[in-house]
Amino acid sequence: MAEILKRLSAKFEPWRRFPRDPFLLLVSTVLSQNTNWHNTRTAYDRIVARFRTPKQLAMAEERKIRELIRPAGLYRMKSKRLKEISHVILEKYGGDLNSVLRMPYKKAREELLLLPGVGHKTADVVLAFGAGRDVLPVDTHVFRISKRLGFAAPGDDPDQVKIKLEAATPRGRRADAHMFLIELGRRQCRTRNPLHEACPINDLCPIGIRYLRGQPSGSRTR
């Protein structure tokens, strides 16, 4: 993983897009579900221009939230979720998500997972990028690539992939690994028709090595 990170960090720019405020980070993560970065960003900019705090969102009309986040798609479900999350943060934590992020990692993760619609990946994104915890959130790109690279077994679930991948990643580099593997997944290691030839780590990947040797890579279905 150290060599993979070295290569990918030379190739890709690290993201600078995460809002620092953990609540706004959570908002952007909810908006990003099942859509691309451009749509997420448009919806995010529109909503934070009007509502920036759990209190403001909890009190906002759901119809108004829907209208603002429409570009992100699934706007009915997402507006309902944003309101529910805001209510819980307001009532349970006095509107301050930082009180959760200051808890020990395991406890903080458990608390985040209790928020409506927040799953393991979203909780880990908030902990990694909102609280600087050394964790590796596993999204669909990271999940797929970890298996192709051989860090995880084909039948592993996201939690098993996370454990194996974190163990393989140098300390302090897990958030970087998350970002760079996602970039790799968007550009070369795509779900269908991965671009082995153009991949910057093809000589470190079992599938890439087979491809370079002219053998069937067998990655179309993996």
Ligand code: SF4
């Ligand atoms: S060589 Fe192919 S399968 Fe391996 S990481 Fe690169 S794109 Fe993905």
